[in-house]
Amino acid sequence: MNTRINNIPHRRYNILTGEWILVSPHRTKRPWQGKTEESGKIKKEKYDPSCYLCPGNTRASGDTNPNYKEPYTFVNDFSSLLPETPRIDYKKGLLHAESEKGICKVVCFSPDHSLTLPLMKEEDITKVIQMWKKEYLELGGKQDINYVQIFENKGAIMGCSNPHPHGQIWSQSAVPTEILKKSIKFKEYWEENKRSLLGDYLVQELKSGDRILEENEHFAALIPFWAVWPFEAMIIPKRHLQHIGKLNELEEKAFAEILKKLTIKYDNLFETSFPYSSGIHQIPTDGKEYPEWHFHMSFYPPLLRSATVKKFMVGYEMFAGPQRDITAEQAAQKLNELSEVHYLNQN
Amino acid sequence: MNTRINNIPHRRYNILTGEWILVSPHRTKRPWQGKTEESGKIKKEKYDPSCYLCPGNTRASGDTNPNYKEPYTFVNDFSSLLPETPRIDYKKGLLHAESEKGICKVVCFSPDHSLTLPLMKEEDITKVIQMWKKEYLELGGKQDINYVQIFENKGAIMGCSNPHPHGQIWSQSAVPTEILKKSIKFKEYWEENKRSLLGDYLVQELKSGDRILEENEHFAALIPFWAVWPFEAMIIPKRHLQHIGKLNELEEKAFAEILKKLTIKYDNLFETSFPYSSGIHQIPTDGKEYPEWHFHMSFYPPLLRSATVKKFMVGYEMFAGPQRDITAEQAAQKLNELSEVHYLNQN
Ligand SMILES: O=P(O)(O)O[C@H]1O[C@H](CO)[C@@H](O)[C@H](O)[C@H]1O
Ligand SMILES: O=P(O)(O)O[C@H]1O[C@H](CO)[C@@H](O)[C@H](O)[C@H]1O
Numbered sequence: 054m055n056t057r058i059n060n061i062p063h064r065r066y067n068i069l070t071g072e073w074i075l076v077s078p079h080r081t082k083r084p085w086q087g088k089t090e091e092s093g094k095i096k097k098e099k100y101d102p103s104c105y106l107c108p109g110n111t112r113a114s115g116d117t118n119p120n121y122k123e124p125y126t127f128v129n130d131f132s133s134l135l136p137e138t139p140r141i142d143y144k145k146g147l148l149h150a151e152s153e154k155g156i157c158k159v160v161c162f163s164p165d166h167s168l169t170l171p172l173m174k175e176e177d178i179t180k181v182i183q184m185w186k187k188e189y190l191e192l193g194g195k196q197d198i199n200y201v202q203i204f205e206n207k208g209a210i211m212g213c214s215n216p217h218p219h220g221q222i223w224s225q226s227a228v229p230t231e232i233l234k235k236s237i238k239f240k241e242y243w244e245e246n247k248r249s250l251l252g253d254y255l256v257q258e259l260k261s262g263d264r265i266l267e268e269n270e271h272f273a274a275l276i277p278f279w280a281v282w283p284f285e286a287m288i289i290p291k292r293h294l295q296h297i298g299k300l301n302e303l304e305e306k307a308f309a310e311i312l313k314k315l316t317i318k319y320d321n322l323f324e325t326s327f328p329y330s331s332g333i334h335q336i337p338t339d340g341k342e343y344p345e346w347h348f349h350m351s352f353y354p355p356l357l358r359s360a361t362v363k364k365f366m367v368g369y370e371m372f373a374g375p376q377r378d379i380t381a382e383q384a385a386q387k388l389n390e391l392s393e394v395h396y397l398n399q400n
Numbered sequence: 401m402n403t404r405i406n407n408i409p410h411r412r413y414n415i416l417t418g419e420w421i422l423v424s425p426h427r428t429k430r431p432w433q434g435k436t437e438e439s440g441k442i443k444k445e446k447y448d449p450s451c452y453l454c455p456g457n458t459r460a461s462g463d464t465n466p467n468y469k470e471p472y473t474f475v476n477d478f479s480s481l482l483p484e485t486p487r488i489d490y491k492k493g494l495l496h497a498e499s500e501k502g503i504c505k506v507v508c509f510s511p512d513h514s515l516t517l518p519l520m521k522e523e524d525i526t527k528v529i530q531m532w533k534k535e536y537l538e539l540g541g542k543q544d545i546n547y548v549q550i551f552e553n554k555g556a557i558m559g560c561s562n563p564h565p566h567g568q569i570w571s572q573s574a575v576p577t578e579i580l581k582k583s584i585k586f587k588e589y590w591e592e593n594k595r596s597l598l599g600d601y602l603v604q605e606l607k608s609g610d611r612i613l614e615e616n617e618h619f620a621a622l623i624p625f626w627a628v629w630p631f632e633a634m635i636i637p638k639r640h641l642q643h644i645g646k647l648n649e650l651e652e653k654a655f656a657e658i659l660k661k662l663t664i665k666y667d668n669l670f671e672t673s674f675p676y677s678s679g680i681h682q683i684p685t686d687g688k689e690y691p692e693w694h695f696h697m698s699f700y701p702p703l704l705r706s707a708t709v710k711k712f713m714v715g716y717e718m719f720a721g722p723q724r725d726i727t728a729e730q731a732a733q734k735l736n737e738l739s740e741v742h743y744l745n746q747n
Binding site: 056057058061062063064065066071073075076077079080083084085087088102113131132133134135138139141143146147148149150151152153154155200203204205206209210211212213214222223224226227230231232236252253254257278292303330331332334353358365367368369371374376378381 | 412496561
């Protein structure tokens with residue numbers, strides 16, 4: 054994107070949410086005298102006797118984990134949503150609340166405490182994807198579960214309280230805000246063009262190459278034009294699929310391959326275990342058809358300048374809207390200059 | 401709010417944005433083994449020779465601060481928006497960006513480096529409010545400035561890189577997302593009722609008292625029913641005012657009084673200099689009429705359990721929508737049980 058707008062303060066439009074983000078490309082030279090974070094630690098031990106996610110250990114609930122060898126999932130001991138929630142609708146003047154049912158699960162990616170996705174074998178990441186798929190279909194198939202949010206909080210800075218490689222799944226009756234926003238935009242475009250909004254966007258991105266990070270036969274990874282977080286990225290399937298339940302075997306493998314490649318780049322950027330929250334956005338499981346939807350996985354990593362300096366989404370961002378300093382194109386370029394081999398495995 | 405829904409997982413509706421928030425009241429017992437923050441430091445020195453905001457000191461830009469005695473404001477040396485931005489509209493397929501003009505300012509609340517709002521005298525807080533008013537009217541009166549965001553990032557945990565008491569003002573051509581959302585809801589209600597949505601809400605809250613923190617003749621402070629952050633609060637003028645430019649002298653003083661009371665409670669909660677981002681939401685300065693709007697000031701403080709454990713708005717919150725553990729009523733009760741005297745000044 055070789056245009057003058059790239060060097061001056063500007064706003065970019067997010068085609069999936071209809072919201073704008075403020076970009077201040079001239080602001081990267083600002084000195085930082087504020088808070089620094091602890092750098093993401095590299096774990097050594099494959100088994101930690103005090104970890105409540107390691108195989109064979111006993112959790113806070115008193116339950117003992119089996120001696121699992123493959124991705125392992127269980128109901129969160131501190132679930133924020135519960136399946137046995139009575140139905141209550143509370144309305145009083147301008148106050149409105151309603152009870153919410155749900156099931157929250159934890160997904161251990163590997164029995165090996167020392168690993169993270171970028172350090173796992175591709176075939177083992179494929180098993181994680183298959184587990185996500187199974188859970189999406191099973192949870193989504195239940196009565197009263199109308200949406201399934203798969204996500205990972207990686208790193209202490211992202212509120213992750215246990216370094217064992219794991220993610221979470223929160224499934225619930227209501228369709229959450231972020232999904233509703235995207236549904237509107239997917240639908241508008243579908244009604245006008247009878248094509249996938251994200252599919253068409255991907256075609257345009259692959260043509261220009263400005264923001265592409267990785268590509269294989271079935272998937273691409275890119276920095277979206279409207280990225281909010283400094284190194285925000287998105288993995289998009291080339292086929293117009295509404296949810297991960299529709300992935301075929303080849304696609305599962307291709308997904309694992311690109312997931313590994315992207316997260317290796319992330320770790321290599323600041324030579325640290327790169328923190329992020331990632332999540333999959335896909336269609337509600339309320340039984341309705343959503344032909345317009347195109348599932349995707351996004352990564353929101355907080356680091357900006359180094360392993361210890363993050364971007365703060367505070368005052369202006371909370372009250373007005375998101376703001377970023379480096380452009381999406383600069384972020385893509387930085388990641389593309391890095392080695393494809395994880396820094397821990399180099400020579 | 402003595403109802404069964406208050407003890408089970410539920411969602412609450414935000415009447416100002418139309419969005420929902422997930423509340424998990426049963427989840428407060430979750431143990432925390434994750435990241436802890438450094439506690440907000442108490443500053444001792446009234447003057448810091450290395451602080452770029454103290455009177456008489458030289459800033460990064462080379463400019464020297466005058467020997468100011470009252471609130472002092474200047475253009476941010478690292479402004480994210482600039483007044484001399486050429487007008488460019490960039491559209492290419494599904495990419496859309498436009499240049500954005502603006503003026504960013506810093507507002508020093510006091511020459512005294514050691515202070516914060518809760519420790520300032522009421523009459524000196526009144527001067528800060530008068531300065532906000534002046535800036536809102538002056539910046540808002542400029543060509544191409546259609547919105548003025550006044551905010552404060554307090555504490556290192558909120559990305560504040562300098563502990564000198566100060567806030568910021570970012571003013572710009574576009575009306576940002578959060579304001580657009582609220583405009584829709586204010587307008588809907590106005591068209592139906594010809595009354596202020598927030599005014600009616602305040603009347604209802606004052607009647608029940610469940611979430612009220614402070615009240616004086618002209619203002620009230622409360623935990624909104626739909627609060628996202630654990631101790632989120634809102635200061636609302638009783639008079640239906642669209643912006644702070646309309647405050648009369650008595651209201652300025654009453655605003656200062658309630659601001660001081662609320663922030664003292666905040667500091668007393670965990671006996672720390674309580675971090676938050678605060679901001680004022682008011683009408684755009686694009687010259688249009690917005691009779692439906694009712695200005696208000698909100699506080700988004702991150703701390704949850706103690707001076708060192710915050711609420712992480714990560715995975716689920718980023719991908720689905722906000723989630724909280726303690727209820728708004730519990731938060732109000734906790735704050736209401738505290739002394740009105742700042743803990744540093746108690747005996
Ligand atoms: O302008 P400051 O205080 O250097 O920066 C702080 O506030 C800004 C406005 O909310 C944010 O964009 C920055 O991420 C934050 O660190
Ligand atoms: O469930 P965990 O890992 O204990 O908790 C983490 O993820 C949750 C879901 O994003 C958040 O609500 C918590 O604030 C965060 O600390």
